[in-house]
Amino acid sequence: MFSKACEYGIRALTIIAKEGEKGQKVGIKDVCKLADTPESFTAKILQDLVRKGILNSQKGPSGGFYITKDLSEVALYDIVVAIDGPEVFRKCGLGLAECNAAKPCALHTKFEVVRNELNAMCQTSTLETLVEQLVLDIHN
Amino acid sequence: MFSKACEYGIRALTIIAKEGEKGQKVGIKDVCKLADTPESFTAKILQDLVRKGILNSQKGPSGGFYITKDLSEVALYDIVVAIDGPEVFRKCGLGLAECNAAKPCALHTKFEVVRNELNAMCQTSTLETLVEQLVLDIHN
DNA sequence: CAAATATAAGACAAATTTGTCTTTAATTAA
DNA sequence: TTAATTAAAGACAAATTTGTCTTATATTTG
Ligand code: FES
Ligand code: FES
Numbered sequence: 635m636f637s638k639a640c641e642y643g644i645r646a647l648t649i650i651a652k653e654g655e656k657g658q659k660v661g662i663k664d665v666c667k668l669a670d671t672p673e674s675f676t677a678k679i680l681q682d683l684v685r686k687g688i689l690n691s692q693k694g695p696s697g698g699f700y701i702t703k704d705l706s707e708v709a710l711y712d713i714v715v716a717i718d719g720p721e722v723f724r725k726c727g728l729g730l731a732e733c734n735a736a737k738p739c740a741l742h743t744k745f746e747v748v749r750n751e752l753n754a755m756c757q758t759s760t761l762e763t764l765v766e767q768l769v770l771d772i773h774n
Numbered sequence: 775m776f777s778k779a780c781e782y783g784i785r786a787l788t789i790i791a792k793e794g795e796k797g798q799k800v801g802i803k804d805v806c807k808l809a810d811t812p813e814s815f816t817a818k819i820l821q822d823l824v825r826k827g828i829l830n831s832q833k834g835p836s837g838g839f840y841i842t843k844d845l846s847e848v849a850l851y852d853i854v855v856a857i858d859g860p861e862v863f864r865k866c867g868l869g870l871a872e873c874n875a876a877k878p879c880a881l882h883t884k885f886e887v888v889r890n891e892l893n894a895m896c897q898t899s900t901l902e903t904l905v906e907q908l909v910l911d912i913h914n
Numbered sequence: 915c916a917a918a919t920a921t922a923a924g925a926c927a928a929a930t931t932t933g934t935c936t937t938t939a940a941t942t943a944a
Numbered sequence: 945t946t947a948a949t950t951a952a953a954g955a956c957a958a959a960t961t962t963g964t965c966t967t968a969t970a971t972t973t974g
Contacts, residue, residue, distance in 0.1 A: 635775060635862070635888075638962065641869035648880050661920065675963050681922060694971025695919045710881075722775070729781035738911055740788050740904040741850075744895045748775075751891045755884045764880040771878055778932060801950070815933050821952060834941025835949045 635752075640717040643679045644764075645669040647713060650689060650699050651761040652768055659698030679717065686716045701761070710759035723753050775892075780857040783819045784904070785809040787853060790829060790839045791901040792908055799838030819857065826856045841901070850899035863893050 649668045653660045666673045684691050689701045726733035727745035789808045793800045806813045824831050829841045866873035867885035
């Protein structure tokens with residue numbers, strides 16, 4: 635569904651968002667410890683997301699990663715597109731060059747339903763809702 | 775969503791099923807021409823599916839691939855599991871070691887909806903319905 | 915300013931997926 | 945029975961994804 639890079643990115647961002655609510659920047663080591671993701675690989679992903687404006691970083695002592703945007707404004711959709719690109723939301727389920735109703739594959743009608751659900755999940759989830767879920771889960 | 779191998783396998787099987795309804799075995803070259811898949815790679819995938827009992831093959835002149843099962847009995851689900859394994863129907867959307875409601879990831883509730891739709895699509899699609907769609911599409 | 919700390923960047927490496935090619939084995943038909 | 949045909953098997957290769965490591969750069973704090 636999502637690439638490993640995307641899974642790690644989402645988990646790392648959720649951790650950064652959660653810690654950020656306490657007003658703290660989070661160093662890459664802490665992020666990866668809490669998100670349980672490989673450190674160097676995750677660092678590379680986060681650097682890319684910084685370049686793309688999804689989150690911010692600061693070098694030096696007491697530096698780390700943090701998010702200035704309103705968490706409710708960062709949709710999961712944006713994160714996925716930033717890391718994996720928009721293809722997952724558009725491409726044909728059977729790998730045809732393009733997905734369109736004019737020249738559909740044998741699975742098109744049913745696949746569109748699945749893809750629409752995926753899209754809805756990503757549009758309606760934000761860093762805010764993800765952090766909420768994390769916190770809820772911990773309290774169970 | 776599915777691997778390339780899986781996409782090719784589904785498309786090849788659909789072609790073989792469709793041609794098979796005319797009572798014909800289909801050689802690997804024709805399969806790949808009609809399905810627009812790479813020949814050697816597709817051959818390998820089909821050989822694996824033969825070993826797993828999804829379809830049949832015959833060597834020698836006038837040989838090729840064919841399906842003895844009732845097309846309505848071959849669910850897309852079985853094909854996907856044969857090629858990609860059952861993980862896609864079970865695994866956590868954020869890549870946690872296991873997906874369960876007891877220790878859910880931040881996306882669990884919403885992701886289950888998507889995965890259930892995917893599952894439903896694969897359970898309710900069969901080689902019969904796929905061939906039907908192909909034929910319908912051609913006649914439009 | 916100097917030393918310590920933390921991200922940035924990019925080369926490098928491993929693993930997996932995707933794809934090709936050659937040789938072998940089976941089957942058919944003349 | 946022989947030649948032609950076709951799938952089977954497996955070695956090999958390319959591309960992509962995943963992951964590590966080293967060096968550079970920026971920032972803070974004393
Ligand atoms: S054409 Fe295949 S999903 Fe639309
Ligand atoms: S735990 Fe992540 S989807 Fe269920």
